[in-house]
Amino acid sequence: MSNYLGLVNKVLVKINEPVLTASTFAQDRGIQTLVKNAVNDSIHDIINAEVEWPFNVQSGTETLLAGVGTYALPTDFRTMDWDSFFITPLNQVTNGTFASNITGWTNISAGSGASAHTANGNGRLRLTGDGTNVGSATQSLSTVSSRTYRATFQFYTGTVSVKIGTTSGASDIYTTSIALDNAGEPQFASFTFTATTAASFITFSNTSTTAIDVDNVVVKEDLNSRPLNFLSLNEYNSIIRSGDNNNNFSMFNYPQFVYETLDGKFGVTPIPNQGNYEVLYSYWSIPADLASATDTTVIPARYHDTITARSRYYALSLRSDPVFADRANREFDKGVERMRTELINSKDYMTGKVLRSYDSIPAFYNEMTTKS
Secondary structure, eight states: OOOHHHHHHHHHHHTTOOOOOTTTGGGOOTHHHHHHHHHHHHHHHHHHHOSOOGGGEEEEEEEOOTTOOEEEOOTTEEEEEEEEEEEEEOOOOSSSSOSSOOTTOEEOOOTTOEEEEEOSTTOEEEEEOOSSSOEEEEEEEEOOTTOEEEEEEEEESSEEEEEEESSTTOOSSEEEEEEOSSTTSOEEEEEEEEOOSSEEEEEEEEOSSSOEEEEEEEEEESOOOEEOEEEOHHHIIIIIHHHHHTTOGGGOBSOOEEEEOTTSEEEEESOBSSSOEEEEEEEEEOOOOOOSTTOOOSSOGGGHHHHHHHHHHHHHHHTTOHHHHHHHHHHHHHHHHHHIIIIISOHHHHHHSOOOOOSSOOHHHHHHHTOO
16 A cells, blocks of 8 residues: 555656655655645545545444433544444443453452452453452442343353442342353353442452453443434424423433434434433544655555546646646546446445435334423
């Protein structure tokens, strides 16, 4: 793949001008400056030729807040993929992968027991007892009373004890001990519990002198992740907005729809009744200009000739060479058509797009909007 310097020099060679080096890139002069600008202009021309170039797709996430219905879109977005919005309960565990440490977990081991980080795998929590006392670690989770949560984790060797309680190390909500089924293989475990307070503690313990490793700890509200259906602004305003504007917390719920606002934001409805949800989505971005010699473009390397063809067109036009400028521009047009054929109109791309239509707004909202 050519970087910014490589693209510029390909153009300079084609039009028979002195090339630049990494050390002289910032000291460009005359035609060299023109070509540097032309490369960025050409990249933008390609980006603007199609809204949905697959190489220009970015991912976004937003943590929802209780009582907040609208959120800012990414600063670099060009077009949103409104069919890509997906909502999932937020993981309440801090540092459940233990990649480099056990920050977020409190050691509550007794006697000679210990909880510590181990570099095994990609990092794990290691619990070692002394035969009588436990090696134990705990963490406080943000929960909502009466809501059900699902905990999942992975462990290695032995039998691990797991507790859920209203205080550090307590088991007044849930407790279990799980033995490894197959020695030498990691085991995944899962269970649900119903919170009774705004803070629940998850605790892992091991009494055995044989160390037990724990990894990939996740605790989420036990709700299915699902797509958010898109509503046009007209649909939102005519059917739902009055209910949201009532600011009646009893009407707040697990969001089901997403809509675009007029001020560059996205909205979800019902307005979330708690901040335990995360929204994931895709969008097409406006890429930043190349600046340093080593910067690279999002456009795949096999289409870099299309960038340099357009750049030659700009340079040759300003050099008053219309015949060769026109030839370069025709190369650019053919290159863009090739990109459309291979990237936009390909079977794989078209079948990969999610196309949804909705016949009507579910009765759920008819019920909501009649509440007072």
